[in-house]
Structure formats: structure tokens, C-alpha cells
Amino acid sequence: MPYGFIKHLEKRGFSQVTLIGYEKVMGQFFSYLAKLYPEKKEPFQISSKDIKDYIRAQEEKEKSPSTINKELAIIKSFFNYLWEIDKVPVDPAVKIKRLKAKKLVELNTFYEELNSLLDPILTHKDYPIVRKAIYVLALKGLKYSDFLFKKDNVLISNTQDQVEIVLENRTILLSGQEASIFIEFYNQSLFNSSDFVFTSKIYLKRKNDFGNLENYGPIQLMTILNHLKVISSDFNLGENLTLTIFRKSIAYFMYTKQRESLHSIAYKLGIEENTALIYLKLITESTAEKTY
DNA sequence: ACCGGGGAAGCGACCCGTAT
């Protein structure tokens, strides 16, 4: 990449992977400009409009806002660098704003909606049991790190109709259909060698890591998100069904419909009151504003 | 036609610094 940009980043201790990413994005950006302007543009000839157009072009390619924002961040740091070394008199990128993240789903009724799907999902013929178990727990507001509980942390009642899962800072209770789905999954998990109940295949491509490769490790976030993605597309829930959305809708539901105190919401979600407050704040803002 | 490998693209969470 020109002007020693990559070298500069290298000195700042960015990892190889990151550098490659930067190079790729800048390459993309410049080849976009090259198509627009047959003769090569010097950096100081690149205008804010060029950058905005580039962003728009990426939007048309249907990249998600977060990807585009990431690219914008890279472009910004490139021009910031050029500005610092006096290669450009003005930084054309500095004023350009990030895209707003896509509007969240209608949160005010979202928990009820998610909850009403529980039954169809749990009785779904084609869904693997792990997907059902994930949904059950997501609906309880587990965050990613909560999913990493071990087999020892699961207590099943003698009558096999109640389950307690002991998490770091709270305990989850399951009963009825939820419990029986979970127990089924749990029993199945006993066959894998890992301590974890939820597992993912470990990626084999790990440099300098010979031997000692276990096949299964703690479940990866993306594994969870993928299952949620399938569900969300099958049930038309809009694209991003993340654990955070579950948690936010739960918080919102408890706050508005059940009139629960901040304290008890925080307790039930296993977070600090501050954080719970932020959840609710974000919600009220995002329902108020129409982004995008 | 079908696979498996390997690289590229896409993505979201997390962490942390900076602005307000």
C-alpha cells in the first residue's frame, strides 16, 4: 500500500491479519476510484464526495452497516495518516459519519413475539435439538459467556421435570417442555468428551499448535448466532437475531409490562444495574428515532 | 457432477481510547 501506510500500522503493532484486512479494503477503495477516474488520482485529489460515493456503492452491494463502518474506519485512518505526514492538506474523511446500525426490531412487543415462537420451535420437526436448547436459553436471557457452563453446573430433579443451571451470577430454572428439551440435549451432550454442555468443533487451522487437538471445545458465539439466524429467517423475524436482542427485549418487557424494578431486572439478567439502565435507555432511544 | 482445500469476504463482540 502506498505512502508507507501499512508500514506505519505495522510499527504500531497491528497484527498481520489486521494489516491484510487494511490492505484489502484500501485496495478495494482505490480500484473503485480507478474505475471512476481513468487517470490515477493522487490522495490530495480525493474528495469527501469520492469517499461518500464509495460508501454508497458498498451499501448498494448490500454489505451490512457494520462492515461498511469498518471499511470507513480504515479509510479514515488512512487519510488521517496522510494528513499527519503532510501528504494531504485536508483530511477528506474526517467529517464523514458512520452509518447508523440497522434499526432494531420493534422491541416493545418483541419479547412476546419471541416467546410465542417457543412452542413452534420446540416442536419443529427438522430442527436439531441443540438449536432448540439454544433458543430456550436465549429466551432466558443468557449472554454468550453464560452459554459456557459445564456439565457439573446442571442439576436435574429426580422427577426429570425440572432443571437448574448454575451460572456465574445467577441460576436458571427450567420446567415443563423447556426442561424436557434441555434434558434431552444434555443427555446427548454427555457423549462428547468436553466438560461443556454446548460445544463447537474446534477449528483445525491453528498455527504452531501441533498435536493435542481436541475435537470439541466450548461453543462458539457464531455457532449460536447461526442457529438463531436460521430461526429468524424461518420465522421472518428480521435479520439480526442476536443474544443481545433477546436480552434487551426481555429487559424491556420486564420493565414496561411487568413493572419490575431496575434492581430485579439487573438481577435476573445477571448484570449490573448500570448496564440494565443502559439497555433500557438504548431501547427508549431506538424506538423513538427513525434511523435510516 | 462432487468433494475438499484454501483464500476472501463478511460479521459481530469485545475492548479501549477519546470526545463531550
Next chain:
DNA sequence: ATACGGGTCGCTTCCCCGGT
């Protein structure tokens, strides 16, 4: 003090290619 946004990371999925 808090919100915001940039930077980094690790993973999945997509896509292409070469071998069967």
C-alpha cells in the same frame, strides 16, 4: 462519568479451483 466509535480478533460462509 458516560456515550460513542475505532480497532482487533476469531469465526463462518462463500467462492474458486483442482483433483477424482
